[in-house]
Amino acid sequence: EQDAPWESLAAVDTEYVSAKSDTPPHSGKPRPLSRTYAVKNPRRAWLIVGIIGGSALLIVAGLIIYFVILTGSGPVVPVRRPLHVTKEAMPGKSYLKISEALRYAHPGDFIQLHDREHFENLQIEPGMKDITTDVTIQAAPDKEVVWKSLYKDESEPIMRLQSARNFKIKGPGLTIDGALDGTKRVKDLVVINFESPGLTIADATFRNFGQSAIHIVNAGGVRDRPVRLLNLKTEGAGAAKPTAVILFEAAVGSTPAQNEFIEVSGYDFPGIPATKEIGNAPNGRDVKVRK
Numbered sequence: 001e002q003d004a005p006w007e008s009l010a011a012v013d014t015e016y017v018s019a020k021s022d023t024p025p026h027s028g029k030p031r032p033l034s035r036t037y038a039v040k041n042p043r044r045a046w047l048i049v050g051i052i053g054g055s056a057l058l059i060v061a062g063l064i065i066y067f068v069i070l071t072g073s074g075p076v077v078p079v080r081r082p083l084h085v086t087k088e089a090m091p092g093k094s095y096l097k098i099s100e101a102l103r104y105a106h107p108g109d110f111i112q113l114h115d116r117e118h119f120e121n122l123q124i125e126p127g128m129k130d131i132t133t134d135v136t137i138q139a140a141p142d143k144e145v146v147w148k149s150l151y152k153d154e155s156e157p158i159m160r161l162q163s164a165r166n167f168k169i170k171g172p173g174l175t176i177d178g179a180l181d182g183t184k185r186v187k188d189l190v191v192i193n194f195e196s197p198g199l200t201i202a203d204a205t206f207r208n209f210g211q212s213a214i215h216i217v218n219a220g221g222v223r224d225r226p227v228r229l230l231n232l233k234t235e236g237a238g239a240a241k242p243t244a245v246i247l248f249e250a251a252v253g254s255t256p257a258q259n260e261f262i263e264v265s266g267y268d269f270p271g272i273p274a275t276k277e278i279g280n281a282p283n284g285r286d287v288k289v290r291k
Contacts, residue, residue, distance in 0.1 A: 080106060080108075080109055082109070082110040082111065082112045082140075083095065083101040083104065083105055083109055083110070083111045083112070084101075084111075084112055084114060084140070085097065085098055085100075085101055085111060085112065085113050085114065085115075085118070086113075086114040086115055087115050094114075097120050098111055098113075098120055098122055098137060099120070099122060099123075102131040102132065102133075102135065103130055103131055105131070105132050105135050106132065107132050107134040107135075107166075108134060108135075109132075109135050109136075110135070110136045110137075110138065111135055111136070111137045111138075112138060112139065112140040112141075112143075113137070113138070113139050113140060113143070113145045113147070113174070114140045114143060114145075115145065116143075116144070116145065116146065117145070117146050117147075117148060118145055118146070118147045118148070119148050119149070119150040120147070120150050120158075121149055121150050121151055121156055121157070121158055121159075121160075122158070122159045122160070123159075123160045123162075124159075124160070124161050124162060124163070124164045124167065125160075125162050125163070126162055126163040126194065133163075133164045133165050133166060133167040134165065134166040134167070134198075135166075135167065135168070136168040136169075136170055137168065137169050137170070137174075138169075138170045138171070138173070138174060139171070139172075139173035139174045143173055144173050144175075145173060145174050145175070146175045146177050147174065147175065147176050147177065148177050148178075148179070149178065149180065149186050152180050152181070152184070154180065154184055154185065154186060154187050154210060155187055156186070157186060157187075157188050157189060157190060157191045157215075158176055158178065158186060158189050158190065159176075159189070159190045159191070160190075160191045160193075161190065161191070161192050161193070161196060161199065162192075162193040162194050162196075163193075163194045163195060163196055164192075164196045164199050165195075165196055165197050165198055165199070166197070166198035166199070166225075167196065167198075167199050167200075168198075168199075168200045168201075168202070169200070169201045169202070169204055170200075170201075170202050170203055170204070171202065171203035171204040171205065172203050172204075174203075174204050174205070175204070175205040175206070175207060176189050176190070176204060176205070176206050176207075176213070177206075177207050177208050178206075178207070178208040178209040178210070179207075179208040185208045185209055185210045185240055186208075186209055186210065187209070187210040187211045187212075188209065188210075188211055188212050188213075188214075188215035188247070189206055189209045189212070189213050189214065190213065190214045190215070191214075191215045191217065192214065192215070192216045192217070192219045192227065193217055193218060193219050193254075194218065194219055194255070194256075195219070195220060195221070195222070195255075195256065196219060196220070196221060196227055197221040197222045197225035197226075197227075197261075198221065198225040198227075199221065199227045199228070200227075200228045200229075200230065201214070201228075201229050201230070201232065202228070202229075202230040202231055202232075203230070203231045203232075204232055204233075205232075205233045205234070205235060206232065206233070206234050206235075206245065207234060207235045207236035208236055208240070209240070209242055210240055210242060211242055211243050211247065212242060212243055212244055212245060212246065212247035213232070213234060213242075213245045213246065214229065214245065214246045214247070215247045215249065216246065216247065216248050216249070216259050216262065217249045217250065217251060217254075217259075218249075218250050218251055218254035218255065218256055218257070218258075218259065219256070219259055219262075220256055220258075220259050220260035220261045220262055220284075220287075221260075221261040221262065222261055223261060223286070225261075226261040226262055226263050226286065227261065227262045227263070228262075228263045229246065229262070229263070229264045229265075229267075230263075230264075230265055230266055231265075231266040231267070232245070232266075232267050232268075232269075233267070233268045233269070234268070234269045234270070234272055242272055243273070243276055244272065244273040244274065244275055244276035245267070245269045245272050245273070245274055245275070246264060246274065246275045246276075246289075247275070247276055247278060248275065248276070248277045248278065248282045248283050248287070249277075249278040249279055249282050250279055250281075250282035250283075251279075256284070257284070258281065258282060258283055258284030258285075259282055259283045259284060259287055260283070260284040260285040260286060260287065261285060261286045261287075262283075262286070262287045262288070263288050264288065264289040264290070265288075265289075265290050265291070266291070267291060274289065274291070275289050
């Protein structure tokens with residue numbers, strides 16, 4: 001039969017008094033507390049644990065309410081600084097070429113061009129696993145940048161973009177110039193191939209091209225992320241007489257079989273045909289062109 005509470009306490013007191021009579025005089029060290037009382041009162045221990053745990057839960061819940069409901073957003077995520085490209089590059093701080101910056105870029109990064117003239121032939125290919133294409137390339141603030149070909153080969157585009165998902169070229173302040181010397185010009189300034197959902201070229205200027213500013217061959221986006229060519233301008237057509245600013249073509253046996261999910265809008269191409277299709281029905285689903 002279980003002892004009454006006062007009987008248990010009495011037993012503890014008796015043991016303590018008995019032990020005290022056999023203990024040497026006080027040595028100056030504090031006597032350790034008896035564990036008997038804690039064992040006899042488990043409810044109090046659980047009560048303390050419950051209070052501590054409940055308080056912690058209330059604090060966490062309060063933080064969630066503050067960040068998500070009251071402020072309308074989650075915890076602040078640090079914003080990464082732009083990656084800088086300049087001929088005066090410093091190790092660990094800036095880069096000579098866009099292709100170098102891409103190896104260190106994270107998805108969503110901005111790559112800024114600082115020089116008045118930038119010379120590079122950029123190639124993005126499906127097999128390049130060491131880079132992210134989810135970046136935006138633009139002129140640095142308050143800069144006017146002319147991007148030219150590094151090579152003197154008319155057939156080599158300034159940009160060859162293949163499977164360039166979410167890749168973005170953005171002006172204003174950025175001009176793509178195909179002039180090689182007094183008479184030679186790059187045939188196609190930009191060539192786009194294969195599926196490139198989210199690829200965007202916006203607010204940029206093109207000049208001095210032999211055939212087209214943008215040559216689209218068996219390329220496109222997807223329904224909710226089309227390839228977008230927005231608010232583009234041309235200047236300096238001169239005597240070159242290019243075929244069109246945006247040239248559509250589809251080669252047999254390539255994927256996609258036709259160009260699809262492409263939007264062209266807001267352009268200003270004085271004296272040059274805006275678009276032209278080469279071959280037999282190169283364009284398929286949702287290729288939209290409007291001024």
